[in-house]
Amino acid sequence: MASELEPEVQAIDRSLLECSAEETAGKWLQATDLTREVYQHLAHYVPKIYCRGPNPFPQKEDMLAQHVLLGPMEWYLCGEDPAFGFPKLEQANKPSHLCGRVFKVGEPTYSCRDCAVDPTCVLCMECFLGSIHRDHRYRMTTSGGGGFCDCGDTEAWKEGPYCQKHELNTSEIEEEEDPLVHLSEDVIARTYNIFAIMFRYAVEILTWEKESELPADLEIVEKSDTYYCMLFNDEVHTYEQVIYTLQKAVNCTQKEAIGFATTVDRDGRRSVRYGDFQYCEQAKSVIVRNTSRQTKPLKVQVMHSSIVAHQNFGLKLLSWLGNVIGYSDGLRRILCQVGLQEGPDGENSSLVDRLMLNDSKLWKGARSVYHQLFMSSLLMDLKYKKLFAIRFAKNYERLQSDYVTDDHDREFSIADLSVQIFTVPSLARMLITEENLMTIIIKTFMDHLRHRDAQGRFQFERYTALQAFKFRRVQSLIFDLKYVLISKPTEWSDDLRQKFLEGFDAFLELLKCMQGMDPITRQVGQHIEMEPEWEAAFTLQMKLTHVISMMQDWCALDEKVLIEAYKKCLAVLMQCHGGFTDGEQPITLSICGHSVETIRYCVSQEKVSIHLPVSRLLAGLHVLLSKSEVAYKFPELLPLSELSPPMLIEHPLRCLVLCAQVHAGMWRRNGFSLVNQTGVSMMDPNHFLMIMLSRFELYQIFSTPDYGKRFSSEITHKDVVQQNNTLIEEMLYLIIMIVGERFSPGVGQVNATDEIKREIIHQLSIKPMAHSELVKSLPEDENKETGMESVIEAVAHFKKPGLTGRGMYELKPECAKEFNLYFYHFSRAEQSKAEEAQRKLKRQNREDTALPPPVLPPFCPLFASLVNILQSDVMLCIMRTVLQWAVEHNGYAWSESMLQRVLHLIGMALQEEKQHLDNVTEEHVVTFTFTQKISKPGEAPNNSPSILAMLETLQNAPYLDVHKDMIRWILKTFNAIKKIRESSSTSPVAETEGTIMEESSRDKDKAERKRKAEIARLRREKIMAQMSEMQRHFIDENKELFQQTLELDASTSAVLDNSPMVSNMALTALGPAQTQVPEQRQFVTCILCQEEQEVKVESKAMVLAAFVQRSTVLSKNRSKFIQDPEKYDPLFMHPDLSCGTHTGSCGHIMHAHCWQRYFDSVQAKEQRRQQRLRLHTSYDVENGEFLCPLCECLSNTVIPLLLPPRNIFNSRLNISDQPKLTQWIRTISQQIKALQVLRKEESTPNTASSKNLENMDELQFPEGFRPDFHPKNPYSESIKEMLTTFGTATYKVGLKVHPNEEDPRVPIMCWGSCAYTIQSIERILSDEDKPLFGPLPCRLDDCLRSLTRFAAAHWTVASLSVVQGHFCKLFASLVPDDNHGDLPCILDIDMFHLLVGLVLAFPALQCQDFSGISLGTGDLHIFHLVTMAHIVQILLTSCTEENGMDQENPAGEEELAVLALYKTLHQCTGSALKEIPSGWHLWRNVRNGIMPFLKCCALFFHYLNGVPSPPELQVSGTSHFEHLCNYLSLPNNLICLFQENNEITKLLIESWCHNIEVKRYLEGERDAISYPRESNKLIDLPEDYSSLINQASNFSCPKSGGDKSRAPTLCLVCGTLLCSQSYCCQTELEGEDVGACTAHTYSCGSGVGIFLRVRECQVLFLAGKTKGCFYSPPYLDDYGETDQGLRRGNPLHLCKERFKKIQKLWHQHSITEEIGHAQEANQTLVGIDWQHL
Ligand SMILES: [Zn+2]
């Protein structure tokens, strides 16, 4: 692409470069017609600069535009060189106090919950940190782009409107000052001129609609013939569709197409072809044809290149204007003036108007440029903000309509500015009074909902998809209405009153269209389904609910307004239901001597609507009348008499009946009880109850005297009875609500705090809850704070979260008595859960289980009469009837919950009476006489017993066991009230027979209770036993759950490490003096066939499920990775450990053949499943992956279980005479030499075999060495097979190559994996300060043992000569020979890997040695040799002297020795090694440096030889250096190794130091790893999450030139920020497109990655291309909860423990396993396209 552009750069018109800004400006200053002059300049130059080829070249264009076009303007404006002019302007400027920073996408914004006037008031991070709000309760969100910082806006904050930075200039508050006084007349005039011309030009060209013709004054003669095919963005077609179409239409590569699509999506348009008209037209028609099939086609235009050029410059100009006004508030004011000045065409012709009105026609990029200009100019100037607001309001209707028909998101529409304007209280108020804004918004809204039914109500039934789409968009107007209403007026002018009431009228008009809309007819036996149109109506109602309450809030502030609003609302309600009796038959109902007139109406047969907003509003206003006491102050002003309570309750009642009938509990929350309370409070309770019975269609049942017949009648169908039962339950519930719900201020004598307290108590009665859960469960009010924080302490305890889970609130026990079983916000399910929880709690506290109604606050006077329902005759009749049924206990004819409700109502009445008595004053008589009434027997003709008597009967009914406690509570309370009455003797209560009986029965009762408790206890114990039995079965069936517990359970490991036989000896892990461990027989059980088997050399193989993976966890160099795995030589591990192979196992044992069968069946099943369902699974069968059949742990191979392999080969023991190190090295060197000669002979073509043999004799084999000897493999076939299987798997995974069991690298990979795994476990133990041989989790212990023994046995299945070859080469790295030249220097060898390789390869050599040197001797000498090399390595790399840390004690033996050794090194390196005189210091460094190595060796030899670990190393403590040395058969003074083997030491050291790499290192030309290697950690995360957000918001996509990344994602391993989940940063990996994260894992974590998705606050684990899961982030809010997705916005802080846990997962190599478990648990995770993240 660069080559294409090259000639263009050269082709810059010389005239452009010669054009002088100063001269042009001078010409303009002289001009008589400036406009013409400037336009000619633009007409000439713009097409020469912009749009010169198929692709834009922004740097060049910008440079030339600045030089030729903008430069002259700046000169003209300043009247001098702008380089001096602008700074002058800036200095003279008095900046405003507003911050006004426009937010970028993803930038953090802060709102103060204490001080922000409304939630839309936000601060930028800088202002927030400098404000008082950082210590308040704040909320943090990420901006979606657009919007600006409100710092400095006094209207936005109740307190602290300025941050430190913006406070500076507030000393003189001079907002009225004209900013123009700081400018000279000249500057003002010139600025005015140039702004006017340029702004007009930009508006004209951007709104230009012709495609090939320019405005006349810009046309030029020599017009080129080039066109663009311009593709525009829409929200209909997908990315993929666009890319596909483009490839076809303009014949470009996929990559180019992606580039086009990305730009179209971002900027709103992009030219996709450049050329003559025909050429472009052709592309256009292909695109249109290809995208018009299902939807409307993509928008494409063929535009003349000069138009595009001018438009591009127009945009540039707008941003330039935005920059220039930044220099001075005066310039800003001039621009505002220019923008709002009315044009020649009168109304709506100002430049600002023209832009706004064309908004929906402009492409995205143009829109955002001019929106930003508006924000930085009009909205930043206090005077013009007002004028602009008026323009905005005047155009409101048109702008909204444009928005509704447009398809772009709201953030790209000018209509979205409403939030910036309407939320400013003073502006909102002004717009209401001057522009009648409320009315305009509501009317505009209604205009868009044109479908009405015959009664003029909204109708959503026949909505097309398009209308539904518009309906969704039109809802944004409701937000506008809310913005306007957010801040309530503090004082009312007559104007405001008038305009508000006008708006209120419009609002009532709207509600009227909703009252009764969408009526439903319930058809018996038919289920009501959620249909789409039904949902639309419901959405509307829900959205308006908030507006209704805001309207009420406004009304509450002014008595005059309230009264007027009440009247208006009543009038509208009358209109709605004026004729509600039409055609409905009047009837008379009577019960107990009361009668009432009403109509016949059957809910079950007629239409009922659930939408009754007018009724709701009226009820709300009625409560306000009570709360504000207007009702008592001005009764004469209120039309209370006009109110017909039966009419008011009729429709809500119908609605509730409908709900009862369809069992739809969800409507209860909508507050109809309030409407009913309002109506009922004005009625005779008996009348109300009768009407209610009638509406519930229960009137007949309760009014018929011989109700008993109801059951005996054979005609009565069982279903009908049950239906009636449900209705009776619902009706009783409604009565409980009407009498009991008193917690709204105005209804009961409570305040808002009481209300919220009660909500919290009832939510926590169900179960303890986390903060967010609780917030969600409280009735939402998005406009107000719930105020929960202020009361939660009073009612709940906070329980802190642990490592997982969340912080929880628990109800305080003393609050339990306020629990109301029939709390009206409970759903059915919640109610029964709460009941169960509360009863359980009471049982635990050994209390009775009655849940009596709580004591309620008194009603406000306007509602006081409601309590009389409880003692009304009809109520008593209902109670008596239900109790009678219960006494008769007649089959299914009554229900327990019916009885329970009646008991609750009786309880409420008793509480009420008791309270009345408690609060009685001398002169008043308590008129509430419920106790009296229930003591009276029923009247003739039934002569039924009194309610009280029936209760006493029921108390002993065996079938009412559950309610016994409640009945007993009622009787007790009754007696208590009786006593109060007697003592005050206000009113005598009739004596009843039951009360005496009650006393005597009490003792009996106690005994009974005790007996029952005993029975219950026994039963519990039995159940517990059963449970634990079941659990055991459950473990077999649900292994995964129990994996954690199994880890600690030693049953799978049969080897007893700490056998007492050897405990008294000093333990030695290796060498000739190795502690001999008696052979132990090991029995294991196969998890698949459950057969037990002994582990033996010759028996069938037993295997452990294992998972091999590549690892960079220990890597000290993440930039290094294997380039060409086919050629890679893994023999020497570099000390940077850059890529290791880790083996893990869950420790579960199977027969090899059982596993094979299992694996085959999994494979077959998976193949079938994939063919059938095309589903991914959490494991990749083709790669040999499977899940452990017991614990479902991800595995990809198996390790054979072996006995200590050394014992098998160590039979030829001759401990007596073993060679010393020097001698041994000599012997081994000779053997190696012999082998090498032999190999050479073999490889040369055998001319004469006899000659070879002769040579061999000549060679003089070292004594007892028999290279022709090949030992017999002792293992069974099955074990051999498994040795090969695991070896091949390690090779395949570790090198990422195809399996090849013959490859000579197989044994190296096995040893490497063993070494690497031990190293990683040693790191974990050290990091956690755990003892080396402490209680290791069983699975780790098993894994290490099997892995080590496997690695030690693997040589038996490999080629002997190959292994010998490896040994020779490894050995040569320390003891040089002539045959190995280019071996790595000792600085570049990881000594532990070297040791493991040497020790495990050694048997291949030793088996041919019959001289009597034991394997143990070899091990010991190898170990000593490697240790010496490591010491030298440490001394060379890790001894830097710190100042002032000199030794204090006289030098010890070690210190002198190490100093001497160091001197030798100094000599050998030709004095390049820095001199360090402190032996103490050196010794300390050696000790520290070598510890990890010694620990790894201890683990290695422990598992290799099975020698128990010394008890000292089983506990944590100080360094244990000496114990380690003893266990490893090392002298405590390590330097002795050198001294003891003096003869050879010198030679070795010299050969190590003379290496060129050592020299380079010492001369500072290269780096080397120093020791001890520090453990890798995940990156440091900031304490405050918002600083991460801020960091990420400054991050732009590295590939698409400065664009903000949409999903910035942080690698927690190395700290790189990536542009995830986006086309721009996809790269190709192994032939597939992958996202930035997946690509990064390959270099940073060899396939495994740990990321933090910053904008979501979510941790992401990735493994390979197909696996991933989300993990809970280490950030918690103050309530101990995470906020995945950042939805709640509470401040988040780092939880160190949780972060450590993630780090631990990483260190343990458990990320892949974690993903596996997450995917098994949640199948939807499997479907996610992880590779594109
Ligand atoms: Zn700010």
Ligand SMILES: [Zn+2]
């Ligand atoms: Zn500020």
Ligand SMILES: [Zn+2]
């Ligand atoms: Zn604050």
Ligand SMILES: [Zn+2]
């Ligand atoms: Zn088996």
Ligand SMILES: [Zn+2]
């Ligand atoms: Zn397992």
Ligand SMILES: [Zn+2]
């Ligand atoms: Zn990107």
Ligand SMILES: [Zn+2]
């Ligand atoms: Zn990384």
